[in-house]
Amino acid sequence: MSLTTDLKKGAGAYLYIFIAHDANMGNAIMTKRTNQIINLQAISHLPTAPSFDELVAIVRDGIVERYGMTPNDVLSKIYNLAIKPKVGAINPDLEGLEIDTTDTTTGTKAKTNFWGDVASVVEWIVKILASLGVVNSKSKDETTPLSNDWGNIPTDSNMTSAGIGTYLPYVFGAAIVYTLFTNGTKK
Numbered sequence: 001m002s003l004t005t006d007l008k009k010g011a012g013a014y015l016y017i018f019i020a021h022d023a024n025m026g027n028a029i030m031t032k033r034t035n036q037i038i039n040l041q042a043i044s045h046l047p048t049a050p051s052f053d054e055l056v057a058i059v060r061d062g063i064v065e066r067y068g069m070t071p072n073d074v075l076s077k078i079y080n081l082a083i084k085p086k087v088g089a090i091n092p093d094l095e096g097l098e099i100d101t102t103d104t105t106t107g108t109k110a111k112t113n114f115w116g117d118v119a120s121v122v123e124w125i126v127k128i129l130a131s132l133g134v135v136n137s138k139s140k141d142e143t144t145p146l147s148n149d150w151g152n153i154p155t156d157s158n159m160t161s162a163g164i165g166t167y168l169p170y171v172f173g174a175a176i177v178y179t180l181f182t183n184g185t186k187k
Helices: 003-009 011-018 027-044 052-067 071-082 114-131 137-143 164-185
Strands: 098-102 109-113
Touching (some): 003 011, 003 052, 003 114, 011 027, 011 052, 011 071, 011 114, 027 137, 052 098, 098 114, 109 114
């Protein structure tokens, strides 16, 4: 296998590079985002390695192939689960995030725990990159996306895209006020 193929298969391990640099996502996520970018930059400096932009495209394509969603869609799904009310310290919806996956080698489709899927490729990616001199054993913990990264994110983190559901209560409220004021003046 080639570096490109390996990186594409392990693309979920680099999900955080698709979070905006100015997102208010908390220290754990933003630190891991920075470390993931540093790893990709180090890879891009290897002889015959793709450029950084090409590596980002490879990671994006790998996520789309594996999960059938763009990186932003995966991040939005995680974020929307993370901000749901939880009981105690655990958010069972986030911990048990199941996502449709496609094995990029065989084409087999399955429902997989997202976090377990990422963890299963991280060890393998770390070994490959360590053999290239890119990653040390410490960087695995500082780069791997984990469900507990999302435990204390601010709800104003600019990760959501507003849909009609966001504005529907305001539309209904405005309609009620309008109706009250216009019906009260009719004779």
